[in-house]
Amino acid sequence: MAKNRLNAGHSVDCSVVVIGGSTGSIDVLLRLLPALQPPLSFALIIVVHRRNTADSTLAHLFSLKTSVPVKEVDDKDVIRPGTIYLAPADYHLLLERDGTFSLDDSEKINYSRPSIDVTFESAADVCGSQLVGVLLSGANADGTAGLKAIKSTGGFTVVQEPNTAQVGFMPQQAISGGVADNVLDIPGLIRFINDLNTTRSR
Amino acid sequence: MIEEEEIDLLLKDLYEVYGYDFTQYARASLKRRINRLWTLDKFPSFAELRYRVRSDPDYLKRFVEELTVNVTEMFRDPTYYRTLRTEVLPTLTAKPFIRIWHAGCSTGEEVFSMAILLKEVRLLHKSILYATDLNPEVLESARKGIFSMSAMKQYSENYILSGGTTDFSTYYTAHYGRVKFNEELAEKMVFSTHNLVSDRSFNEFDLILCRNVLIYFTKTLQERVLTLFDESLAPLSYLGLGSKETLKFSSIQSRYKQLEGEKIWRKIG
Secondary structure (H helix, E strand, C coil), X not given: CCCCCCCCCCCCCCCEEEEEECCCHHHHHHHHHHHCCCCCCCEEEEEECCCCCCCCHHHHHHHCCCCCCEEECCCCCECCCCCEEXXXXXXXXXXXXXXXXXXXXXXXXXXXXXXXXXXXXHHHHHHHHHEEEEECCCCCCCCHHHHHHHHHCCCEEEEECHHHCCCCHHHHHHHHCCCCXXXXXXXXXXXXXXXXXXXXXX | CCCHHHHHHHHHHHHHHHCCCCXXXXXXXXXXXXXXXXXXXXXXXXXXXXXXXXXXXXXXHHHHHHHCCCCCCCCCCHHHHHHHHHHHHHHHCCCCXXXXXXXXXXXXXXXXXXXXXXXXXXXXXXXEEEEEECCHHHHHHHHHCEEEHHHHHHHHHHHHHCCCCCCHHHHEEEECCEEEECHHHHCCEEEEECCCCCCCCCCCEXXXXXXXXXXXXXXXHHHHHHHHHXXXXXXXXXXXXXXXXXXXXXXXXXXXXXXXXXXXXXXXX
């Protein structure tokens, strides 16, 4: 059981952590990833807005920053704890009830593909209360509807403190929308995610 | 939001009333599409959505078209087209005819891209491009070769990145915000409905392109479709899939060799 004591006094269990971000979020992830203490007891899914190139530079960059395996998702990949998954450019990333990923190249949502809302909503549908959603820096309204879905199915939501974000618009949207259970600066986010990890060496 | 049991009911209706089998479509995406339609078409309840689908064949057309994803572009993933141009098509030049199948062609952007490629390597005159899709509506649109002008800047960039050297705008005529591609490109195209879930092979091909279609299917249905392709591919022919799709883990894998760095396989066994 992951025990993350929160202001409200209850603890958070989770099998999947999904992080969404746009402009300014990659810098946060490059600070977060080296601070993760493997092995992870959950699957960590990352959805970031980026250019529509099919190359895997970002997955490679992330993999240099952590000893946790990083995988850019291919169609039907199995979702396993202890792994970091990156949504590929130009596809929406969804989760299936059988514990696999599926990809979708339908219309952009919030001018974005991958869209954070799509992955958050799909993860909420499949993982319910076992899900933690984290929304980082960005200049777009993507993510707020997704966090709302996560809350409504019993999951927990965390938003980057807008003042600490390169672009505060995206996390601010979520806060104004009343869908943030917790608002944290970058060191706080790192501590929070490490506290979710039940298998880390202490 | 639609419930899982409601999806089952709807899929059962689609099969029983119209013969469309969506039960082996990847569920998460299908569910999103149904929810999207429910909102777009403002159904007050599931019962009303279901009734409309069951009883209104005109609405069914819209429903099926929206349930399936019809997003496509010209020269998507330019390096893929570069590989077709420099590595795949040159091996087919000695053939008397070249048969190509675009399975799940949607509104035809990839078929027109291929016709341009074939014309530039001087193979179009002896090629036939079979373009199939489940939706008659999108095929009707593909057949016309008319696309939105606003996409042309992106397509032109993709075309140049794919190794194209002609002025892309010579391939079409612009008219009121839309463009019509030259008739010459469409002369070798044959459009027909074909459902990968239920229809059989209809010819033998030198190249099958089926990109970003398998992602919408379960593993079981993917296996069926790949077997169908295998039965439809001549020796030393090619199969091209989408950038996140694979032949790996399928039963036909051992007979195919992947081209370096691209989702294109050659039939070797």
